[in-house]
Amino acid sequence: MSTHVTRSPVPPLDDLVERLRTIWDSACFTNDGPLVQEFEQILRERLEVPLGFATANGTLALQLAFSGLELSGEVITTPLSFVATSSSLQWMGLTPVFADVDAETWTLDPESCRERITPRTSAILATHIYGLPCDVDGLGAVAREHDLALVFDASHTFGCRYRGRPLASYGDVSTLSFHATKPFHTAEGGFVCATADGVAHRARIQRNFGFDGLDSLQVPGINAKLSELHAALGLCLLPGVERGIEARRARFESYRAALAPAGERARLARIPDDLDYNYAYCPVLLESEEAVRRAWMALLDLDVYARRYFDPPLNRLPWTSAQRTPVAEDLCPRLLCLPIFEELPDREPERIASALLRSLDGGGVAPPSAGTSGA
Numbered sequence: 001m002s003t004h005v006t007r008s009p010v011p012p013l014d015d016l017v018e019r020l021r022t023i024w025d026s027a028c029f030t031n032d033g034p035l036v037q038e039f040e041q042i043l044r045e046r047l048e049v050p051l052g053f054a055t056a057n058g059t060l061a062l063q064l065a066f067s068g069l070e071l072s073g074e075v076i077t078t079p080l081s082f083v084a085t086s087s088s089l090q091w092m093g094l095t096p097v098f099a100d101v102d103a104e105t106w107t108l109d110p111e112s113c114r115e116r117i118t119p120r121t122s123a124i125l126a127t128h129i130y131g132l133p134c135d136v137d138g139l140g141a142v143a144r145e146h147d148l149a150l151v152f153d154a155s156h157t158f159g160c161r162y163r164g165r166p167l168a169s170y171g172d173v174s175t176l177s178f179h180a181t182k183p184f185h186t187a188e189g190g191f192v193c194a195t196a197d198g199v200a201h202r203a204r205i206q207r208n209f210g211f212d213g214l215d216s217l218q219v220p221g222i223n224a225k226l227s228e229l230h231a232a233l234g235l236c237l238l239p240g241v242e243r244g245i246e247a248r249r250a251r252f253e254s255y256r257a258a259l260a261p262a263g264e265r266a267r268l269a270r271i272p273d274d275l276d277y278n279y280a281y282c283p284v285l286l287e288s289e290e291a292v293r294r295a296w297m298a299l300l301d302l303d304v305y306a307r308r309y310f311d312p313p314l315n316r317l318p319w320t321s322a323q324r325t326p327v328a329e330d331l332c333p334r335l336l337c338l339p340i341f342e343e344l345p346d347r348e349p350e351r352i353a354s355a356l357l358r359s360l361d362g363g364g365v366a367p368p369s370a371g372t373s374g375a
């Protein structure tokens with residue numbers, strides 16, 4: 001069987017059937033039903049965000065964040081992310097303006113953001129890429145100085161704690177994705193974490209067509225509700241989250257040990273001391289795009305499908321404007337994500353890492369660029 005970069009956790013079927021039985025009994029499938037309410041309550045406590053709520057997916061969570069904050073004009077954002085980070089801006093009529101990332105942390109560089117501010121700028125949208133924390137203090141300072149909203153795409157962060165609190169609790173608004181490929185999932189789903197009452201209220205009613213109460217419609221909304229079926233799946237998967245992190249941590253450490261001989265030629269993400277990481281991704285930075293091609297082919301020989309998350313940089317897409325971001329443009333083609341998930345056999349990281357190490361000196365042909373297809 002082929003090995004992919006991740007494998008979605010599956011709950012015990014009996015647990016899910018038990019949850020589904022309550023839906024069958026009540027015939028309540030959606031519209032803020034009891035399972036969504038229970039799910040949201042647990043997540044608000046877990047994420048330490050009293051005003052959080054669930055959405056149908058992570059892209060709509062981003063869009064509700066922008067509309068809740070009443071953003072307009074330009075939003076400064078990162079080229080190193082999944083396409084939805086910037087396409088969601090464009091879908092909302094906002095203009096993504098790309099700043100560069102930091103070469104060490106791979107996240108948005110506050111100084112580069114500062115240089116891209118214009119009178120039309122309304123917010124900074126940064127991604128905690130692979131669950132690694134942005135410079136929350138630096139970005140916060142720039143946002144405060146220029147009266148900008150600070151939004152974090154925290155799609156990759158479920159289970160990450162940074163400086164003693166959940167990483168998704170930072171910023172004016174943070175959003176998560178619960179897509180099946182993410183560190184925790186509801187098949188499709190998302191979450192909005194807002195800190196201000198007004199923003200949370202606006203975003204929340206816009207999730208349900210703009211209904212505020214039974215028949216009051218003051219703002220135009222959309223349908224971004226999570227269904228009871230999706231909430232049932234999430235409730236069944238929550239108890240396994242810590243076990244999943246622990247299993248991935250062990251595999252990450254195996255990769256680290258096995259790749260150590262390559263030093264900077266195959267460098268793993270640097271995990272800050274004050275981060276409790278969720279080990280949802282295992283990105284490795286190689287010396288060149290050519291090295292990535294050779295590694296990708298070498299792993300394919302083992303029936304292992306590594307992914308080029310996230311290439312190309314988003315400022316190189318045909319529909320975005322081409323602000324130059326030299327650091328991101330250098331990093332994106334050199335990043336390769338290795339398989340990491342609970343069921344990955346114990347010895348696989350070692351086998352994958354040795355094939356990768358051998359490929360650093362071998363030959364190969366070009367793989368397709370995979371950064372913009374699939375999550």
Ligand SMILES: *Cc1c(COP(=O)(O)O)cnc(C)c1O
Nearest residue numbers: 057058059082084155177179375
């Ligand atoms: C997956 C992802 C999204 C989109 O989430 P969906 O739930 O798939 O809509 C947004 N941003 C990032 C960084 C992602 O990885």
